[in-house]
Amino acid sequence: MRANPILWPLVAQVALTAAVWVALYVQRLGEIRARRLDPEALKDSRRAAGVLEHVAAADNFRTLFEVPVLFFAAGLAIAALGRPSAWELGLAWAYVALRAVHSAIHVGYNRVLHRFAAYALSTLVVFALWALIALDLAAAG
Numbered sequence: 710m711r712a713n714p715i716l717w718p719l720v721a722q723v724a725l726t727a728a729v730w731v732a733l734y735v736q737r738l739g740e741i742r743a744r745r746l747d748p749e750a751l752k753d754s755r756r757a758a759g760v761l762e763h764v765a766a767a768d769n770f771r772t773l774f775e776v777p778v779l780f781f782a783a784g785l786a787i788a789a790l791g792r793p794s795a796w797e798l799g800l801a802w803a804y805v806a807l808r809a810v811h812s813a814i815h816v817g818y819n820r821v822l823h824r825f826a827a828y829a830l831s832t833l834v835v836f837a838l839w840a841l842i843a844l845d846l847a848a849a850g
Contacts, residue, residue, distance in 0.1 A: 715793040718801035719784045725809055726773045732816050733766040769815040773808070776832050780804055783838040790845055800838050807831035 740763050741748060751757040758764065784801060787793045793801070811827035814820060 713788045713792065714798055715784050715787045715801060718798075718805045719781060721802075721805045722777060722780060722808065725805065725812060726770070726777075729766060729770050729773060729812050729816065733770050736763050736766045737761075765819050766816050769812050772815070772828075773812070776828075776835060777808065779839070780835045783835060783842060786842050787838075790842070790849075794841065794845075797838060797841050800834050800841070804831055804834045804838070807834060 740746065740761060741751075744762075746760060750760050761767075780801075787797050787801075807827050808831050811824055811831060814824040814827060
């Protein structure tokens with residue numbers, strides 16, 4: 710049995726999430742050490758927000774569990790329906806690329822309008838994926 714190619718963009722999205730997780734902990738531990746913060750001062754997000762200066766990676770990590778849930782569900786739905794169309798596969802890779810751009814901006818120079826453009830486009834892409842899934846389902850009867 711050959712692997713369904715729609716699963717590769719899902720793997721890539723997980724890899725992106727893992728990379729941001731690493732960036733989060735490098736950033737967080739670096740700040741704790743550099744500023745000699747008491748880890749107990751960070752025991753919940755409300756307290757941490759008042760203490761930490763560098764939170765972009767943590768904020769980005771959280772966004773990787775919002776709309777991407779719809780992306781993972783779409784990928785699995787497409788896999789369950791069979792082989793992806795060229796459009797579905799292209800949109801899946803476009804989604805991952807746009808989320809990578811969003812993460813790079815968010816964790817990097819963090820310009821809100823640039824970040825928002827990548828976020829909005831990626832969200833429209835995932836909605837387009839779901840529209841294709843709906844069309845596939847309608848055509849199947």
